[in-house]
Amino acid sequence: MAGPRVRFAPSPTGFLHVGSARTFIFNWLYARHNHGTMILRLDDTDVERNTQQSVDSIFEGLKWLGLNWDEEYKQSDRLDLHRKTAWAIFEKGLAYRDFTPAHAGDAEKSGAQGAWLFNPGARELSRAESDRRAASGEPFALRFRVPRHGEGYARTAWGQPPSAVRFAEGKLCVHFNDAVYGDQMKAADDIEDFALLRSDGMPTYHLASCADDVDLRISHVIRGQDHLTNTFKHVLIFEAAGAVSPQFAHLPLLIAPDGTKLSKRRHGPVVSVTTYRDAGFLPEAFINFLCLLGWSPKNDRENMSLQELQDAFSLEGINRSNAVVNFKESATSEPAAPPSGDVIPTAREASGRHLLFPSPLFASEETFDPKALWLNAEHIRALPVESLSERLLPIVRGEGWDVSPEKMLRITQLIRERIKLLRDVLTTADFFFVKQLPPYDAAELIPQKGDSAMALKVLTRAREVLANVEFRHDPLDHTLRAAAQELGLKAGQMFQPIRVAVCGRKNAPPLFETLEVLGKETTLERVASAIAKLQQGVN
Template sequence: MLRVRFAPSPTGFLHVGSARTFIFNWLYARRNRGTMVLRLDDTDVERNTDASVNSIFEGLRWLDLGWDEEYKQSERLALHRHIADAIFQKGLAYRDFTPAHTGDTEKSGANQTWLFNPGMRELPRAESDRRAAAGETFALRFRVPRDTAETVSFHDAVYGDQLKSTADIEDFALLRSDGMPTYHLASCADDIDLRISHIIRGQDHLSNTYKHVLIFQGAGAHPPQFAHLPLLVAPDGSKLSKRRHGPVVSVTTYRDAGFLPEAFINFLCLLGWSPKDNRENLTRQELIEAFSLEGINRANAVINFKEPAATPDETFDPKALWLNAEHIRALTVDHLSARLLPVVHAAGFPITADKMHAITPLIRERIKLLRDVLTAADFFLLADNQLPPYDPAELIPQKGDAAMALKVLTRAREVLPHTEFKHDPLDQTLRNASQELGVKAGQMFQPIRVAVCGRKNAPPLFETLEVLGRESTLARIDQALGKL
């Protein structure tokens, strides 16, 4: 049975790199009819916060992918200690009574003692037992077998065969002096107990994997399959961090801006993975079918946002925006309208579902993010007397003057009360009016568009008027006339 896990540590919000790791695990599980395990790696009591746990669940729920089993590492400490003890009893670990480093004293690079604290590794068992019994605190360290084994190796599905000399692996800690397991121990103990078959995680763990292989072997278990993912990095190549890059790395930022989760997932999948057939826009089902570990590549991927964002959109990778627009256009009017309504309501516009449904087709091809509805459809949402102010000069058509604008709007004001507010009759009436006036159709439409929308760039005129209705249209033309 194939089992994968996503194991975030709740020390901050769910960030995009973690989200991608979750997604790849999920895809692999679904592709191979396996089980997806969610495990909170919360052994670092100092740094864990409830807010972080909430943020992680919030982000994962938004992705709407789900998982099959859920665990909390802090509830499994007995298991961790049991496995640590088993390793100790086999002589594969030793007690280190050296006081823990306080503060981040400089790791004196060149010194030779980085592998372990001299003396402790070879401390006779009897003395070790005596000191422990006397209540001295100690960390439990793995005794890396430098005499009996010269290398540690494993196969990585992405990076291939990996080999490292034991001389280059330090005696890492299994248990802290307060008895809490370290990440390495807890992670491996749980992976064994939960029968995880494939560990898919960030490449920052590639070098740690040698230690994990040692723990698996020390505990008498077969190491699972490994697949490390290239990291997601900032445009300057640096690691994504909250401190340096702010909210752009948080999943909730994407949600709040109006990304569709399916588009966000699609975007993240394209960073460090490729279906290799030139497809870019993929549905969830297509991703499941196309996903494979072989499609993952080895170089870090840049999320291409602008460091100081000049516009709100620059917070996001242009490709993410494009993909979101693609997914928005792929939605039916019913579905898109249902997604847009809460956004509009949240902004304080109490419009009906029917109104939203009527507006949706007019803006579907004009928005990249759900929040864009507020700017793209503002003139549908605002009251007639609350349109954003515009320069009266905007009312003047191309190659025309104020007199032409006046003429056009006056004529429209005369003709519209008797026109049925449907696309075709409006089209007919206004085109005829332009001919009678001797102006081009565009010269007729543009002043009306500005009068009604408050700006030059807007959806097609007749559909707009139809949705807006006769009353608002006439009121807004009157207002425009007042400006001329």
């Protein structure tokens, strides 16, 4: 295959978060748009922090997105390649052993003066001396010998015309071109002698990443902008390894409304992909949303299918400034006690389950970026009813409610314009599923410009009339309107008490369709108990 080869290379140190998901999606889109190859590579060289649990949750997130990849690798399987690459660089004289002990994580920031470049003495160590100390078992890190001004770099591998290393403005500079950020140049004297191999022999991220990119023939590296300045090091490694650098494209970062980077610690579950899945986002809507952060098709299109995204995607559409994922932070801060009942979906109350713990995972709708919700609603409406219904069914059943697929389909038609998240089915259509309506205030039964006597009159009449009508839309319509006229009421005044009696609330799908699905028996039962409720209130 002649197309580009791109990779998504997460390090398994946590769940899949939205920023990583977007990086994955952009890589995928680029690969598919250009008939290339999508590679998944687990960058797991940090044995301390990697966990299997994290690997699992990353796969879980990717599986939900539903975007496939063509090849899969794990860096920990390829350590030999990394080491071989490192030592080849060493043999060229472009890396050296540093016997200086690693500083134990302290912040010796070298304060006022410039950045740290290398440890004194390590660079100049003769090869013989270096070999001797290594042979004696003394631990060392292998460091890259970043070309320095006045060190005769021309004698090394550097300096040939296509080199990334060149003189500019009297300084030795490293250069590369980024598809998003354009030409990038940095003085070599601002790049420290970074490590290739740790003293335990494990490759560092920089080395492993580049060695694998070479070996896997990666043509385009599309990743977060947090790697932009690392790229100077990478370009150096590629060249030292005798390889041509891939084309780089760095993505603007996704940040939280408070301007800081997204972190689970600070911002809670809204940064995890599975939260969106569990809240009832459609993967295609979530993908659509993420694509609009930091990329634009430049034609005002927003609501797009996967295929449309794939057709429209290009690196030129990526912009350079960070984008805010506009979720509500207050709703997600985890220790904040569940304040009042309104956080708890009524469906849960009704079913009497999970009552005590409104999991932050299912934080209210207001938690999510409004645009994400809007897009999700758009995608929900764009779905064929049958397929929407199929997705809703397991959610309803998961709540312990039994519905037949046939009934679910009819309900779906009534709610599809009324839900933003799949899970909203539980709060929007609950009255279709429960046998017993959750308690509601009898005052709700009272129509506009009416009193409880009017409500009683309406419901009493409705009970008589409904007992003798066929439960289909038109007969219901005619009968109830006629009843209203007969009672000298406006249609709305007639319908509202019935709606509340039957749904337990004022806001619900259209009345006749609702009654049709509910059926005569349930309807009459609920009207009867509403009448009882009213009579109770009167006494």
